[in-house]
Amino acid sequence: MERNNTLLEPVIEIARQAGEQIRTIYEHGQYQEITKSDNTPVTSADLAAHELIVAALAKLAPEIPILSEEDADIPLSDRQAWGRYWLIDPLDGTQEFIAGSGDFAVNIALIDNHVPVMGVVYAPISKVCYFAGKGLGAFKRANGINSPIHSREAALVDEEMVIAVSRRQRLEAVIDLLEPGRNYRFVPFGSASLKSCMVAEGEADVYLRLGPTGEWDTGASQCIVEQAGGRILDIDLQPLSYNERESLENPNYLVMGAPTLPWREILQHA
Numbered sequence: 268m269e270r271n272n273t274l275l276e277p278v279i280e281i282a283r284q285a286g287e288q289i290r291t292i293y294e295h296g297q298y299q300e301i302t303k304s305d306n307t308p309v310t311s312a313d314l315a316a317h318e319l320i321v322a323a324l325a326k327l328a329p330e331i332p333i334l335s336e337e338d339a340d341i342p343l344s345d346r347q348a349w350g351r352y353w354l355i356d357p358l359d360g361t362q363e364f365i366a367g368s369g370d371f372a373v374n375i376a377l378i379d380n381h382v383p384v385m386g387v388v389y390a391p392i393s394k395v396c397y398f399a400g401k402g403l404g405a406f407k408r409a410n411g412i413n414s415p416i417h418s419r420e421a422a423l424v425d426e427e428m429v430i431a432v433s434r435r436q437r438l439e440a441v442i443d444l445l446e447p448g449r450n451y452r453f454v455p456f457g458s459a460s461l462k463s464c465m466v467a468e469g470e471a472d473v474y475l476r477l478g479p480t481g482e483w484d485t486g487a488s489q490c491i492v493e494q495a496g497g498r499i500l501d502i503d504l505q506p507l508s509y510n511e512r513e514s515l516e517n518p519n520y521l522v523m524g525a526p527t528l529p530w531r532e533i534l535q536h537a
C-alpha cells in the first residue's frame with residue numbers, strides 16, 4: 268500500500284500536465300472531432316491527453332500496464348494476468364468539452380487486484396484536483412492547498428436530498444427510480460467523475476448514473492469516494508467490477524455519500 272502511495276504525487280503532476288494541455292486546446296477552440304464506434308465523440312484533445320499520460324506513466328513505472336479509454340481494445344485473456352494496472356480516462360466529459368460547459372476532467376486510477384487503490388481527478392478549468400490513496404484519505408487541492416474531504420452524513424428523512432445528474436440524460440428516468448414523497452433537488456453537471464467528486468466532498472448526497480459508462484469513468488473517483496466515506500455500487504447495490512469481464516462497460520450505478528441510508532427503499536423502482 269505504501270509503495271502505491273509514493274506514486275500519488277507524480278501521478279497528480281501528470282494529470283495536471285494533461286489537464287493544462289486540454290485547457291489550452293479548449294481555450295483556442297482548435298481541435299478535430301470524430302464519432303467512435305459506440306457513437307460517442309472523441310477529439311484531438313482526448314487523444315493528446317492520452318498520449319501525454321501514457322508516455323509519462325510508462326516512464327514513471329514501466330512495469331505497470333495501462334488501460335485507457337482511448338486504447339481499450341485489449342482482450343480479457345491479455346488483461347487477466349495484470350495484478351496492478353493504470354486505468355485512465357484522459358478526458359471524462361468529452362461532450363461537455365465540445366459543448367463548452369467546462370465540466371470535464373482527467374482521470375487516472377491505479378487498480379490493484381481488481382480494487383481502485385489510487386485515484387486522481389483533475390478539472391482543468393477550475394484547476395482543482397481531487398485525489399486519494401487507499402488508507403491515506405481523500406483530498407481536494409485548490410491553489411496549492413490540500414484539504415481533506417468527507418462525504419455528507421445521512422440526511423434526515425425530511426431533509427432535502429441533493430442528487431447530481433448528467434446534463435445529457437432524461438431526468439424523468441432518474442425520477443422514475445426514486446421513492447416518492449422525499450424532498451429531492453437535482454443538480455445537473457457534466458463529467459461522471461466530477462459528479463462523483465461532488466458526492467465525495469459533500470456537495471451532493473448521491474449521483475445516479477443510468478446508461479452506459481466505462482470502467483475508466485469510475486476507477487479514480489471510486490477510490491476518492493470510498494476514502495471520503497462513501498460508496499459506488501450498482502443499482503442492485505452490488506460492487507462494480509474492474510478487469511473481471513470482457514466488456515468494460517459499467518452497469519447503472521449510484522454514488523452514495525452516506526452508505527447507511529436505506530438505499531433499497533429510496534431506489535424502490537430500480
Ligand SMILES: Nc1ncnc2c1ncn2[C@@H]1O[C@H](COP(=O)(O)O)[C@@H](OP(=O)(O)O)[C@H]1O
Pocket residue numbers: 305306307336356358359360361362363432433434435456457458459479480481484
Ligand atoms: N453512449 C455512451 N456509451 C458509452 N459511454 C457513454 C455514453 N454516453 C455517455 N457515456 C459516458 O459518460 C461520460 C460522461 O458523463 P456525463 O454525461 O455525466 O458528462 C462519458 O465520458 P467520456 O466523455 O470520457 O467519454 C462516457 O464515458
Ligand SMILES: [Mg+2]
Pocket residue numbers: 313336356357358359360361
Ligand atoms: Mg474520455
